[in-house]
Amino acid sequence: MNASLLALQALNGLQYGMILFLVAAGLTLVFGVMDFINLAHGVQFTLGAYLTASFVARFDNFALGLAAGLAAALALGVLLEIAVFRILTRRSHLEQVLGTFGVILVVTDALRLVYGPAPRSLRMPEALSGAIPLMDGLMYPLWRLAIIAAGLVVALALWLLVAKTRVGMLVRAGSTDRETVSALGVDIERLFVLVFVFGALLAAFAGAMAGPLLSIEPTMGDNVLILAFVVIVIGGIGSIRGAFVAALLIGLVDTLGRAFATDVLKLVLSNATASAAGPAIASMLIYVLMALVLVARPAGLFGGNGPS
Amino acid sequence: MIEAAAFRQDEPLRRPLRAAALVLVALAAAILVAWAMGNAWWLSFLARVAITATAALSLSCLIGQAGLVSFGHAAQVGLGAYVALIAGEYGIADLTLLAPLAFVVVALWSAVTAALALRTRGVYFIMLTLAFAQMAYFIMQSLSRFGGDDGMALARRATLFGAPVLKTDLGLALAALALLAAALIGFVWMTETRYGLVLRAAKENESRALASGFRVFRFQLYAYALAGGVAALAGVLLANQAEFVSPSYMNWHRSGELIVMVVLGGATSLPGAVIGAAVVLIIEEALGHWTEFWKLGLGLVIVAAVLLRGADLSALFGRARR
Amino acid sequence: MSEAILSLRDLDKSFGALRVTRKVTLDVAPGEVHALIGPNGAGKTTLISQIAGSLKPDSGRVIFAGEDVTHLDAPSRAQRGLARVFQISNVVDSFTVLANVVLSALATETTAWWGWGVAMKDPGLRERAFYALDQVGLVERAPDQAADLSYGERRALELAMGLVQNPRLFLLDEPMAGTGREESRRLTELLRTLKGRTPMLLIEHDMSTVFALADRVTVLVDGAVAITGAPDVVRADRIVREAYLGEGEP
Numbered sequence: 001m002n003a004s005l006l007a008l009q010a011l012n013g014l015q016y017g018m019i020l021f022l023v024a025a026g027l028t029l030v031f032g033v034m035d036f037i038n039l040a041h042g043v044q045f046t047l048g049a050y051l052t053a054s055f056v057a058r059f060d061n062f063a064l065g066l067a068a069g070l071a072a073a074l075a076l077g078v079l080l081e082i083a084v085f086r087i088l089t090r091r092s093h094l095e096q097v098l099g100t101f102g103v104i105l106v107v108t109d110a111l112r113l114v115y116g117p118a119p120r121s122l123r124m125p126e127a128l129s130g131a132i133p134l135m136d137g138l139m140y141p142l143w144r145l146a147i148i149a150a151g152l153v154v155a156l157a158l159w160l161l162v163a164k165t166r167v168g169m170l171v172r173a174g175s176t177d178r179e180t181v182s183a184l185g186v187d188i189e190r191l192f193v194l195v196f197v198f199g200a201l202l203a204a205f206a207g208a209m210a211g212p213l214l215s216i217e218p219t220m221g222d223n224v225l226i227l228a229f230v231v232i233v234i235g236g237i238g239s240i241r242g243a244f245v246a247a248l249l250i251g252l253v254d255t256l257g258r259a260f261a262t263d264v265l266k267l268v269l270s271n272a273t274a275s276a277a278g279p280a281i282a283s284m285l286i287y288v289l290m291a292l293v294l295v296a297r298p299a300g301l302f303g304g305n306g307p308s
Numbered sequence: 309m310i311e312a313a314a315f316r317q318d319e320p321l322r323r324p325l326r327a328a329a330l331v332l333v334a335l336a337a338a339i340l341v342a343w344a345m346g347n348a349w350w351l352s353f354l355a356r357v358a359i360t361a362t363a364a365l366s367l368s369c370l371i372g373q374a375g376l377v378s379f380g381h382a383a384q385v386g387l388g389a390y391v392a393l394i395a396g397e398y399g400i401a402d403l404t405l406l407a408p409l410a411f412v413v414v415a416l417w418s419a420v421t422a423a424l425a426l427r428t429r430g431v432y433f434i435m436l437t438l439a440f441a442q443m444a445y446f447i448m449q450s451l452s453r454f455g456g457d458d459g460m461a462l463a464r465r466a467t468l469f470g471a472p473v474l475k476t477d478l479g480l481a482l483a484a485l486a487l488l489a490a491a492l493i494g495f496v497w498m499t500e501t502r503y504g505l506v507l508r509a510a511k512e513n514e515s516r517a518l519a520s521g522f523r524v525f526r527f528q529l530y531a532y533a534l535a536g537g538v539a540a541l542a543g544v545l546l547a548n549q550a551e552f553v554s555p556s557y558m559n560w561h562r563s564g565e566l567i568v569m570v571v572l573g574g575a576t577s578l579p580g581a582v583i584g585a586a587v588v589l590i591i592e593e594a595l596g597h598w599t600e601f602w603k604l605g606l607g608l609v610i611v612a613a614v615l616l617r618g619a620d621l622s623a624l625f626g627r628a629r630r
Numbered sequence: 631m632s633e634a635i636l637s638l639r640d641l642d643k644s645f646g647a648l649r650v651t652r653k654v655t656l657d658v659a660p661g662e663v664h665a666l667i668g669p670n671g672a673g674k675t676t677l678i679s680q681i682a683g684s685l686k687p688d689s690g691r692v693i694f695a696g697e698d699v700t701h702l703d704a705p706s707r708a709q710r711g712l713a714r715v716f717q718i719s720n721v722v723d724s725f726t727v728l729a730n731v732v733l734s735a736l737a738t739e740t741t742a743w744w745g746w747g748v749a750m751k752d753p754g755l756r757e758r759a760f761y762a763l764d765q766v767g768l769v770e771r772a773p774d775q776a777a778d779l780s781y782g783e784r785r786a787l788e789l790a791m792g793l794v795q796n797p798r799l800f801l802l803d804e805p806m807a808g809t810g811r812e813e814s815r816r817l818t819e820l821l822r823t824l825k826g827r828t829p830m831l832l833i834e835h836d837m838s839t840v841f842a843l844a845d846r847v848t849v850l851v852d853g854a855v856a857i858t859g860a861p862d863v864v865r866a867d868r869i870v871r872e873a874y875l876g877e878g879e880p
Binding site: 521 | 721723
């Protein structure tokens, strides 16, 4: 364990956290504003990756492919919103869980049907495929830096949007007091669609950005979805700031845990025991973290109005 | 004076018990027919229905009676299966020891996780149960001594007082049916006891139950532990049927499917959960017969059922929802 | 006056910057009907919640029947004999009227929650429930769903749910709110029959009810006790007339 390895893993964790943030931001907004549990949010991540991959392959141009992929993912998202989610937002949480779970099954198998079961890959743009030296003995891939940068830009933009604009004000108000917002003459349905579209776009973007680092397969959204839920529960449902902090926390804890848990355990345990227990503990770490946070703060780190 | 008050005697248990008996007799008849016709595939399918129905039933007790939507119930089933596997590796394969062991281990795990999860409500609770299930999943996945991600074959099928009762397909199906019957009648009865009354009251109106003097937390904790224990017993049988255990038993999709079964059967109807389990398994098998993309069909059925509010199969069977 | 059944000592509670309860000190004597009045937003329900235990005070003490219950939760206080009737009727809608009262009766049988028998067939519980229903005139409605009751009947049901527990103190949060004139008259009558047997802390807006029932009245203004005294004294008090009865300087 040396400094450059630690820095490398920390950057990886940061990059992972940014992807989680992009997915969690939409999820937490949709939940906070509409009181809607959307399990199918991970589907947008998968669609973003698949569609971008296929358009990039067709146009042989990453930027063009990304734009087309995101547009297509967004169109499908809007279709789902109109056909399914709009009705579900008025139902109980149990029905929302059930309905959106059904959507996951449908989309997952539809993707398998269209693209086949074999994993696909997404080529990253030539210009960003290299690595640059960050410090002595540490070359870091440009693409991962691009993801970190993109995440920061989105976080900043979101913060400005929510804190400084009229729409952001309505979103914040809408999540706490629906009646007041309606009374202001705002079309709450339109606000919902706007928030949903925005969240879907961010998740699809996350899928496209993560695409070159992952093998693209129909169930790739599952893990991201569950981690995104962990993120918004830790951060406090409805809080963008909470989602950002929690996403980075989860990204770092998970990545560093997987990289170093075994080594750390070897300091106190025998080699064999540490090798056996290390991976198990590493993969549990974020869930333990979530449990600890919720025991201390049942509404999450930044959850103002806790569950009643 | 009070006795004089004309008052029809309510028979709260009669209807659900009759529905339970109907469901159980139908399943028993199907098992006997399959056995008489010597159809091994049907026999093992029916055993799977009974096992899955037991798992769904224990979840139905949580969702429909206690109002606790657990999105991690498959982990309880899977942990039960792992208890069977690991105990088998250490030579414990008799149900007299194995069943109580699985029940207690998983009930304890459920109690500990519920003690944390019950501090929260609503979506936070749903997500916490999912997170704990994932935790269990990853723990088992990392146990390379017991197969890790690939899973591992069971040492041998369990016995009862030394007799190899689970050895044949018929034996296994009957054991599964017996477990289902005990669980179904037990849970139906429980809802009408004092404990069940408080549980249902707390589900509908927690502040009332608290103000009346009930420590709702405890009632819910016990329900969660009990449901976990019953699910674990289903897991033991599942492991014996497949003679194989892997982390995929605990995949969160399985938890989702269990919720589907419960809700399709009518969330507040315990016998409905058995019907829901049977219907979902039949849909899976029927669709799986002619396409490998059967989840697409199942998903469409689920979405349609929820959107059309037909998410209550028991209504089709002419049963009021209690 | 003998020792109070309920004593509040310097209760204080804030929500953020808003101080909703200010150094409230109050005694309810055994057998007494003690009315708590005050303008909207004076913090009456918040105070009741702190007495019932569903809200924790920031400082101060709640002493019930000689025991400091400040740190006990709501169920524990209910088991010690505090029965609360909510401002907005709080019953289990899907249960029958009888089941609601049986449920409430169960709570005070602390040793017997774990019976195997069917709760609704338990003769002891039924008898207690019917006795309570009889007192509030709801026996006829016993087999009906609570959701089907009229507003006034729901209030009566809630009273029965309190009565069946043989409480040592009733906390009544606007029992007349939303009831019609006839129902209101019957409820007042009912409370009058309970008077002397069970002490009550009564929040009520209807002054005729307050002055008809109460032995003493406490006026709460901005979370603080403005005055406590006999109804006539309170009615005559100038501060009260200005702050609450709406009769400011001419």
